Amino acid sequence: MIRSILLLCLFGACAAHQLHITNRCSHTVWVGILGNSIPDGGGYELRAGASRTTNVPNNWSGRVWGRTGCHGSRCETGDCGGGRIQCNGAGGEPPVTLAEITFGYRDFYDVSLVDGYNLQMSMRPRSGYKSGSGHNYCSRAGCNTDLNRNCPSELAIHGTGGVVACKSACLAFNLDEYCCRGEHRLPQTCPPFHYSQIFKAACPEAYSYAYDDQASTFTCSGTSSDSTSYDIVFCG
Template identity: 80%
Template sequence: MMIREIFLVCLLGACTCHQLHIANRCSHTVWVGILGNSIPDGGGYMLSAGSSRTTNVPNHWSGRVWGRTGCYGNKCETGDCGGGKIQCNGAGGAPPATLAEITFDAGGLRDYYDVSLVDGYNLQMSMSPRDGYRSGSGHYYCSRAGCNTDLNKNCPNELAVYGTGGVVACMSACLAFNLDKYCCRDSYNTPQKCPPFSYSQTFKDACPEAYSYAYDDQASTFTCVGNSVGSTSYDIIFCG
């Protein structure tokens, strides 16, 4: 659908205005999970290796996309949303899982997006604008967010999650140890009191364009301004 057609659909009130073009470039199947202030496509679907699918979301949509792996029987090895379901239907994914997060039309035509490892990592993942945005400059303006490094290969032993074939995910320090100093809570609940630490720095060194821990906002949040209401669309790519 062309941008002008999307805009007309919005004016008519049947708005599925923004688009997420989700592609699987991994060598294995990925089961997509989607969660937000509305639930498009039943909250998920299966993408075989090399396949892609477009998900439409309304104006002001805010949510996340993640990949589930090893989904057989009634459970996924990573990112499971309960019962091994193809459609998550409003259920979130079990951490650790790499997340692509976006808020459309925040304060006008501005989108905010990031790829987060705050809850840990399971898959390489990237997110970048495709079209419908205004030109601009700056490292965090309409640029690619993501993690291109396979953290599972270098995950510290104490953070590693094992499954079929070895390490299938890498926990965050907060998830692994549940300590305030890693979770940035209670007496550590400000950026000053919760600066980067050794585990978060390991994630940041491997994936500089991804959120490494709770207060990594300044070096992880990307933004893009649309040409008009509902014009922007994004690519979300697993293993790419």
């Protein structure tokens, strides 16, 4: 019996937390996953309307993103090298929308546009959490606006059918004032700027740039250290 339980744990069946990932887009999304351990080989294909649950252990910290337009050896957005279904520890090529979470005594999570945008995405607790109050407590983080439709031309990435992703200003111009480094490395010297304000106006519940912490970091406490599960939704 003990050996059977250990084998189940090795394959994630007794993992502490669950990420319920749903694709509400009208097209296939190839999920990418990266963290301090790599569940499901780091990714899988998720057809339109499909859902899948990924199990992660206690104290897991990582990110989830969506890859689009994957054909042959490459994806148009979010590619993790070689057009493979499983990213196996490789990160997504920006610009890409990220859902980030750290599980612990208190979970911290956000949806980030710091590396740019490619897909609408949301994240929120599904079960196992304590009741509480406050806008950023156990509530929905995300970007529910299609930024590709209104992406400034100097930030736009073009692909099949038009604009497929929108770069961050840091990625597009590599300037300290947009990347919050050098003389602009502190919050006081890197306030919101024109491009971050475009992202923030479109997606107020998402990180718009590096120092958007107060408005964009969400927290949630579980009823126990291993109880919380989350919904991550593409295009919803």
